[in-house]
Amino acid sequence: MEEKKKSAVSWVLTWAGQKKSSYVWSVILAVINVVFKIVPYFIIADVVRMFLDGDKDLREYMVKALIIAGSFILAELCHSVSTACSHKATFTVLANIRKSCCDKLARVPLGYVKDTPSGSFKNIMVERIDSIETTLAHVVPEFTSNLLAPIIVIVYFFMVDWRLALFSFIPIVVGFATYMGMMIDFQENYNRTVEKTKALNDAAVEYIDGIEVIKAFGKTESSYAKFTKAAKENADSYINWMKKCSFFQAAMFVITPYTLATVLPIGAHYVSNGSLTTADFVVCIILSLGIVGPLLTIGSYTDDLGKLSTVIGEVTGILEQPELVRPEHTKAQPKDNGIKVTDITFGYHDKEILHGVSMDIKAGTVNAIVGPSGSGKSTIAKLIASLWDVNSGSIEIGGVDIKDIALTDFNDRLAYVSQDNYLFNETVRNNIRQGRPDATDAEVEEVARKSGCYDFIMNLENGFDTVVGGAGGHLSGGERQRISIARAMLKDAPIVILDEATAYTDPENEAILQSSIAKLVAGKTLIVIAHRLSTIKDADQIFVVNAGNVEAHGTHEELLSKCTLYRDMWQAHISVKDTAGDEKEGE
Numbered sequence: 001m002e003e004k005k006k007s008a009v010s011w012v013l014t015w016a017g018q019k020k021s022s023y024v025w026s027v028i029l030a031v032i033n034v035v036f037k038i039v040p041y042f043i044i045a046d047v048v049r050m051f052l053d054g055d056k057d058l059r060e061y062m063v064k065a066l067i068i069a070g071s072f073i074l075a076e077l078c079h080s081v082s083t084a085c086s087h088k089a090t091f092t093v094l095a096n097i098r099k100s101c102c103d104k105l106a107r108v109p110l111g112y113v114k115d116t117p118s119g120s121f122k123n124i125m126v127e128r129i130d131s132i133e134t135t136l137a138h139v140v141p142e143f144t145s146n147l148l149a150p151i152i153v154i155v156y157f158f159m160v161d162w163r164l165a166l167f168s169f170i171p172i173v174v175g176f177a178t179y180m181g182m183m184i185d186f187q188e189n190y191n192r193t194v195e196k197t198k199a200l201n202d203a204a205v206e207y208i209d210g211i212e213v214i215k216a217f218g219k220t221e222s223s224y225a226k227f228t229k230a231a232k233e234n235a236d237s238y239i240n241w242m243k244k245c246s247f248f249q250a251a252m253f254v255i256t257p258y259t260l261a262t263v264l265p266i267g268a269h270y271v272s273n274g275s276l277t278t279a280d281f282v283v284c285i286i287l288s289l290g291i292v293g294p295l296l297t298i299g300s301y302t303d304d305l306g307k308l309s310t311v312i313g314e315v316t317g318i319l320e321q322p323e324l325v326r327p328e329h330t331k332a333q334p335k336d337n338g339i340k341v342t343d344i345t346f347g348y349h350d351k352e353i354l355h356g357v358s359m360d361i362k363a364g365t366v367n368a369i370v371g372p373s374g375s376g377k378s379t380i381a382k383l384i385a386s387l388w389d390v391n392s393g394s395i396e397i398g399g400v401d402i403k404d405i406a407l408t409d410f411n412d413r414l415a416y417v418s419q420d421n422y423l424f425n426e427t428v429r430n431n432i433r434q435g436r437p438d439a440t441d442a443e444v445e446e447v448a449r450k451s452g453c454y455d456f457i458m459n460l461e462n463g464f465d466t467v468v469g470g471a472g473g474h475l476s477g478g479e480r481q482r483i484s485i486a487r488a489m490l491k492d493a494p495i496v497i498l499d500e501a502t503a504y505t506d507p508e509n510e511a512i513l514q515s516s517i518a519k520l521v522a523g524k525t526l527i528v529i530a531h532r533l534s535t536i537k538d539a540d541q542i543f544v545v546n547a548g549n550v551e552a553h554g555t556h557e558e559l560l561s562k563c564t565l566y567r568d569m570w571q572a573h574i575s576v577k578d579t580a581g582d583e584k585e586g587e
């Protein structure tokens, strides 16, 4: 909560971690660089005075020229090392920002991640974070030197002739005031371009993700109309902004450097009325030219700093998302692996989906959740799996509220196979091994055998070393499903939730898969969500969910006699099976 008040600078320093000292060195070297940059101005002022005083000692001029050259070399050396230090710290900052975002996404409720287009996360975590690299790496050394150098020159300018120093400010102030015209709606314009870029990313990701559907429906131009529109709007947002900025920018770059517009005529007037020596006049001309360059560089950083704060705002927008409320350490150890769901209500957004669901699941039993499509079966499973938090009511494991169990302990206790069966674009072996990262190859192969996927894996091009493609795209739905079951089984957690785990399986393989699952989960607390009632009719307890409520529970026989909905579902299931059987026979 405290983090909410953090400024952009303190966020950057937090992310810099151990490399904070590199930023400190970068500033120290930038200050030394300024000193070496300033030295030539003092020497040139001296040279002008010597020359006008008629000093003809060539050796002295040579020494001064060498000191100036040495100063330039040392200034450049300090600048290079300072920039290297800040780059070192900056790359640590970028890596830590990305790591914090990944950590955070694993701790927020699933809903936040699912409700945000994946293109937006990708955009923030890759491109947007990349876009601040130059600013972060250069702003520390260059802002320091470009701010400090003109300040010292200005102080010296005031010492030589304070009146001309003041007059030299007129073009600078007018130039920067013009520039501010561009900054008035900077944030608004910048935010618009950020939004349009995100929309473009989302449209691109959606187009790629949906390419199979697009091809299947023979859509061409109309399918990428959303992308084309997003691309056009993105381009327009930049072009319009640039149009608005160009006048102010040009005006600033014309007016600001023209300090001579005041220094030359007014200085000449002072020389003619005897209040300024010719030598000091020449020095003032040099100084007035010297202050402008660094100030213009600082000016060019103002919009970079605006962009930096927007990107940090986007990142902290992710980092400050409320997390699932879980303690760091489990408050009390569950006495067993029984699950008690008490009067839970839940809605993904405003609409309530579950309206007071209660379930009592004994440790080591097989339980099924059945019900019509959309009745809330998967939602109950996801709440038990702690992917979301309930709105009211409680879920306990072994007598301990899951909100009092640390996420790591909870994850050790429960394995969840969702309907999505997401596989990473890695080898089959590594996908299964995600269930238990320290599992040996032999253990991975053993669990694959037990979950009935060994044979098809061995038939793949490179067996267990076959890369499965993005989201497991090189495999069939059923193959993906069996690998995700093997992955969950390798975890060997005492509570297993299978959401439609056999949905893709054909009737012949279904029996094999069911018996492998039965062996693998023996003695564990099992919750199965199934549409095919024949697969769960032997369960110890079946919960019939209808429109967000548990309508009845009991064994298959009990439900057949007391629950009309279950009876109807069973009848429908049996008749479908019969029809399928008849059709098979008739073939």
Ligand SMILES: Nc1ncnc2c1ncn2[C@@H]1O[C@H](COP(=O)(O)OP(=O)(O)OP(=O)(O)O)[C@@H](O)[C@H]1O
Pocket: 114, 348, 349, 353, 371, 372, 373, 374, 375, 376, 377, 378, 379, 380
């Ligand atoms: N991420 C989500 N955001 C908003 N609403 C959702 C989300 N997921 C599910 N719902 C809605 O919640 C309700 C219950 O969905 P749920 O997936 O739990 O049903 P189900 O019984 O498992 O359905 P099925 O058997 O078809 O898988 C549905 O009306 C669904 O549209």
